[in-house]
Amino acid sequence: MRLGTNESATTDGKSRRSFLRAAIGGATLWTAGATEIIVGAAEEKQPAKKTTRFPFYHAHGSHRELGRQHGEQAAEKIAAHLDYMRHAMKLSQRDLKERALQFRPLFKKHCPHLLDEIVGLAEGARISTAEALAVNVRGALTTAKASVPATGNSRRTDDGCTAFAIRAKETADGGILIGQNSDMLPDVVKLGYVLHLKPKDKPDVLMWSFGGMIGYHGLNQHGVANFANDLGGGPKPRFGMPHYPLKRLALECRTLDEVLRLFRRVPLWANGNYVLCDGTGRILDVEATTAGPEVISDNGAGYIAHANHFLSRRYATKENHKLSVADSFARQQRIEKLIEERLGKTTLDDVKSYLRTRDRHTTGICRVAKTADRSASWVTAGITAASLIAAPAKLKLHVAASNDPANPFVEYAMS
Numbered sequence: 449m450r451l452g453t454n455e456s457a458t459t460d461g462k463s464r465r466s467f468l469r470a471a472i473g474g475a476t477l478w479t480a481g482a483t484e485i486i487v488g489a490a491e492e493k494q495p496a497k498k499t500t501r502f503p504f505y506h507a508h509g510s511h512r513e514l515g516r517q518h519g520e521q522a523a524e525k526i527a528a529h530l531d532y533m534r535h536a537m538k539l540s541q542r543d544l545k546e547r548a549l550q551f552r553p554l555f556k557k558h559c560p561h562l563l564d565e566i567v568g569l570a571e572g573a574r575i576s577t578a579e580a581l582a583v584n585v586r587g588a589l590t591t592a593k594a595s596v597p598a599t600g601n602s603r604r605t606d607d608g609c610t611a612f613a614i615r616a617k618e619t620a621d622g623g624i625l626i627g628q629n630s631d632m633l634p635d636v637v638k639l640g641y642v643l644h645l646k647p648k649d650k651p652d653v654l655m656w657s658f659g660g661m662i663g664y665h666g667l668n669q670h671g672v673a674n675f676a677n678d679l680g681g682g683p684k685p686r687f688g689m690p691h692y693p694l695k696r697l698a699l700e701c702r703t704l705d706e707v708l709r710l711f712r713r714v715p716l717w718a719n720g721n722y723v724l725c726d727g728t729g730r731i732l733d734v735e736a737t738t739a740g741p742e743v744i745s746d747n748g749a750g751y752i753a754h755a756n757h758f759l760s761r762r763y764a765t766k767e768n769h770k771l772s773v774a775d776s777f778a779r780q781q782r783i784e785k786l787i788e789e790r791l792g793k794t795t796l797d798d799v800k801s802y803l804r805t806r807d808r809h810t811t812g813i814c815r816v817a818k819t820a821d822r823s824a825s826w827v828t829a830g831i832t833a834a835s836l837i838a839a840p841a842k843l844k845l846h847v848a849a850s851n852d853p854a855n856p857f858v859e860y861a862m863s
Contacts, residue, residue, distance in 0.1 A: 500637065500849040501858055502656065502834070508646035515565035515662070518643065519572020519580070522660055525639045526573045529583050529659025532635055537589065545578035547592035551585050554689050558714050561650075562693055565662055573660065583660040588690035588717040608632075608830060610755050610779045610813050611675040611723040612787060612802075613731040616841070618750040620795045624725050627837035627846075628675040629803050630656070630665065631815045633826050636833045637850045642860055652862055653699045654845050656836055663696025669862060670702045671727025671840035677756050679719045680772030682763050683739040688717040694736075698722070704730050711741040721754050725840060735760050751787050755780040773827060783813055796837065796846070800857055803835040803848075814851050 507517035519526065534544055555563040570580035582589065608631035616624050639658040646652050655666025667673035674695055694714060701707045704726045711722075711734055719737040733744040733752045742760035746752045757772035757780070758764045769777075786802045787794070806812035814835070818828045832851040838844070843862040849855045 499855045500852065501855065502847060502849050503641045504644070504860065505641055506644040506646070510648055511561045511565040512568040512571075514645055514647060515568025515570075515580075516572040517568075518565075518645075518662070519569040519574075519660065521572075522641060523573040525641065525658065526569075526575065526580075526583060526660035529639050530575070530579055532639070532659070533582065533586065533589075539589070544582050544589065545576065547589045548578045548582035548585055550592045550687075551581060551588065551690070555581075555693065558689060559693055559697055562662060562696060569660055569662065580660060584662060584692050585690040586661075586692065588688075591685055591687045591717050608756055608773060608776070608815060608826065609675075609677040610753070610783050610803075611677050611721070612751065612753045612783055612799075613675075613723050613725050613733075613746075614751045614787060614791075614794055614799075615731055615746065616729050618791050618794055620793050623839055623841035624671075624673075624729065624731065625794060625796065625799050625837060625839060626673050626675060626723065626725050626731070627799065627803070627835075628665065628677070628723070629813060629815065629832045630834045630836060631826065631830050632833040633829055634817065634822060634831050634833070634850075637831075640834060640849065642845065642847055642858075644860070644862070650700045651702070653696070654843070654860055654862055655699065656834055656845070656847050661692050663692045663694070663699070665695070665836055666699060666845060667838045667840050667843070668699045668701075669843060671725070671843075672699060672701050672703070672707065673725050673838045673840050674698045674707075675723045675836065675838075677721040677723075677754055679721050679735065679737075680757055680776070681765075681768030681770070682719040682735075682758060683737045685718040686715075686738050688715040688738060690717055691720045691736075695722075698724070702726075703728065704732050708732075708734070708741065708743065711736050721756075723752055723754055727840065733759070735763060737763070750791055753780065753783045753787060755783070779813060786813075796839065799837050800835070800846070800848075803832075803837070804853060806851075816851055 505521040507514045566580045567577055570577045609628050611628035613626040616622050619625055636658055643657050644654050651668040651670055653668050655664050657664040665675050697710055698707050716738050722734045725731045731752055733754055735742040742762050744760055756776035758768050790798050804814050806814045815832045817831050822829055835848040837846040845860045846857045848857040
């Protein structure tokens with residue numbers, strides 16, 4: 449990419465069986481408020497293989513009701529997420545709760561309605577409010593004060609990711625395509641699901657999430673979409689708002705101007721990158737740091753791509769790049785080359801193939817573990833946990849589970 453300049457349903461056994469029957473036949477399955485389509489299933493000539501698909505949950509109503517319905521449907525995944533966090537961070541249940549509750553004043557100040565949703569999440573999942581808060585602040589727990597210090601690296605080490613956005617004029621059907629591979633440890637796959645939220649007073653949201661998080665990667669009914677990456681180096685972490693609620697707040701915006709005001713208003717705990725678009729056709733990249741956002745445009749290139757190292761003029765330094773994941777640079781070059789080869793005629797299938805690229809490169813866009821030891825860091829044990837593509841003009845999200853090429857992309861559409 450030529451860099452631009454900086455700019456100041458609860459699913460019961462019967463419904464699950466119905467879903468599988470529809471999937472095998474390549475049929476359309478109507479659910480409350482959304483459509484699910486198994487892409488290409490009807491064209492398979494070989495006997496159907498056992499594949500992994502993320503379950504679909506939906507909720508509607510007030511924020512308290514959204515949380516309660518979400519918690520009821522994802523209760524097992526939320527409990528597993530809490531166990532996973534305690535083990536990975538080496539925290540007792542008491543210390544995890546104490547750390548999480550320190551973030552409650554930030555929620556009360558910047559997003560009290562999301563705190564209501566987290567209270568509802570706790571009710572639905574039958575856990576404490578502190579535990580429901582914990583799964584929504586995750587890595588930021590390391591910046592909280594605690595009676596028992598956490599061990600290990602204080603920097604986030606559980607995701608990688610390669611994100612992109614392609615302008616409407618550069619695609620075959622004239623609509624923006626935006627998305628990413630979400631790279632994490634393999635255990636995250638079993639915690640994942642697609643979530644459709646219909647708040648009473650906010651835009652509808654369709655996103656991929658896991659383990660009770662109320663904000664993650666996806667899009668809203670106004671065509672605002674956000675996908676994100678971790679960043680190496682940059683301004684130091686501090687006690688501030690975690691990225692997960694910020695992602696949800698971004699999906700409550702109608703335009704990128706609103707999103708930018710959000711980034712400038714809310715103090716963050718750590719650095720993170722956002723690839724964004726809105727319903728007006730704009731695409732943008734924001735390197736959101738603890739010192740404020742750095743904005744990157746496509747500068748006429750027709751697309752934006754971002755891996756896990758800084759690209760902005762201010763922070764793209766040798767010192768920061770030394771602190772970045774080594775394979776980030778290869779992935780950046782690879783995704784740019786793939787996009788440029790089809791620019792002007794890019795299709796959804798093209799983008800699916802980009803995210804599944806493994807071939808003989810040192811690290812493909814689709815991450816494969818270098819070790820079977822699940823206790824290792826994500827640099828060696830991490831995989832692509834989900835491949836995500838949004839078509840905002842059509843209000844659709846395409847999601848494939850893990851890095852297994854046998855797993856189909858599933859299409860979800862707002863209705």
